[in-house]
Amino acid sequence: MKKIAIVSDSACDLPDRIIEKYNIKLLPLRILYKDHEYRDRIEIKPQEVYDNIEKEVPSTSLPTPEDIKDIFDNLVDEGYTDAIVITLSSNLSGTYNVVKLIAEEYKHLNIKVHDSKTLGMFLGFLVKEAASLMSIQDMDSIINRINEIRNKLKGCYALETLTYLRKGGRIGKVEGTIGEFFNIKPIIGINDEGVYYTMAKTRGRKKSISKIKSMIVEEFKDKKYNIAIIHGGAEKEAKKLYDSIKNIGHINESYISQISPALGVHTGPGLIGFAAYEV
Structure with missing residues (x-):
């Protein structure tokens, strides 16, 4: 029997209670300061960035290949057979491309990587909708549904x-x-x-x-x-x-x-x- 996981990146902005309720997996983007690197939503919170932004404006980077592969490995360990990865817009970040490359090489899950063409809670609504439909057990139907919402x-x-x-x-x-x-x-x-x-x-x-x-x-x-x-x-x-x-x-x-x-x-x-x- 299929068991479908929903994965997104940390730019989806869903509250922790929704992430936990639906067991959504997050790929952490990275926040880069001169003397330290943080994994988004794991090692640094938004207010910390705003509180220090006048002192230093950090840069950002993609989830690491190691973090992406670790998420996929953990899904296999939890008994998942399939995964839909919904990323922020490929025109604003390279996340979609790097996840797609790694997913194509990963042999232990059936993975579909979907470019949301959006970000933030726009992306969050799509991810939450996909997570609520996991019982459908048809990834194409789930993706079609989130495309309908994206258009609305x-x-x-x-x-x-x-x-x-x-x-x-x-x-x-x-x-x-x-x-x-x-x-x-x-x-x-x-x-x-x-x-x-x-x-x-x-x-x-x-x-x-x-x-x-x-x-x-x-x-x-x-x-x-x-x-x-x-x-x-x-x-x-x-x-x-x-x-x-x-x-x-x-x-x-x-x-x-x-x-x-x-x-x-x-x-x-x-x-x-x-x-x-x-x-």
């Missing part, structure tokens, strides 16, 4: 500054270098190819958060939906945003989620946004 996902981010995206080389199709001098705040989305782009522009922090709220209301008013309010070191603003939208429709499932250190390095402190889809 709505969301965006607003940042305090584009400095960290620019430093990390992940600015994609986001505009705004000159606009930063005029306090222009782009509202950033992720397109179908998994690349950042500018959805809208506002002037100032308050207006950017107000714009995000209006986007949620416009999309989900009087609907049943799942939503994650996403933040990077901005928990109070995230809770305030959630409180302002929680009665616009019927929330089926909700999270207030701090983005992982591997993502926070590239967005910096102050990110606020949402990921959601109609149920």
Whole structure:
């Protein structure tokens, strides 16, 4: 009998209670400081990154081949026969490619590696849905279902500054270098190819958060939906945003989620946004 495991990388941002409930396996991305290296979500937490980011902006790196192989070996030891690995966008990270290479060489599991074309709680919703469907015992059906949800996902981010995206080389199709001098705040989305782009522009922090709220209301008013309010070191603003939208429709499932250190390095402190889809 098949036993299917769901694996993702640490950029999926699902809370620990969901990871534990569904026995989801996480491949840790790496946070690299000058004098030390940390495995994301295992040896370092998001707030630690934000607390020290003015002193040093770390770089990030892929899960190591050793960590990937260890996850696969552990799955075999736990009696799994198959695994679906759902990674963050291949246009933002090389994780998909390195996992695919190792999976193709690994002989003890039947492994499908899926590029989510997204990240953060956008990815988290896909991983959670896949984990809830493991009893189907048909990996293609599970992947088809998460593709359906990927096509329904709505969301965006607003940042305090584009400095960290620019430093990390992940600015994609986001505009705004000159606009930063005029306090222009782009509202950033992720397109179908998994690349950042500018959805809208506002002037100032308050207006950017107000714009995000209006986007949620416009999309989900009087609907049943799942939503994650996403933040990077901005928990109070995230809770305030959630409180302002929680009665616009019927929330089926909700999270207030701090983005992982591997993502926070590239967005910096102050990110606020949402990921959601109609149920």
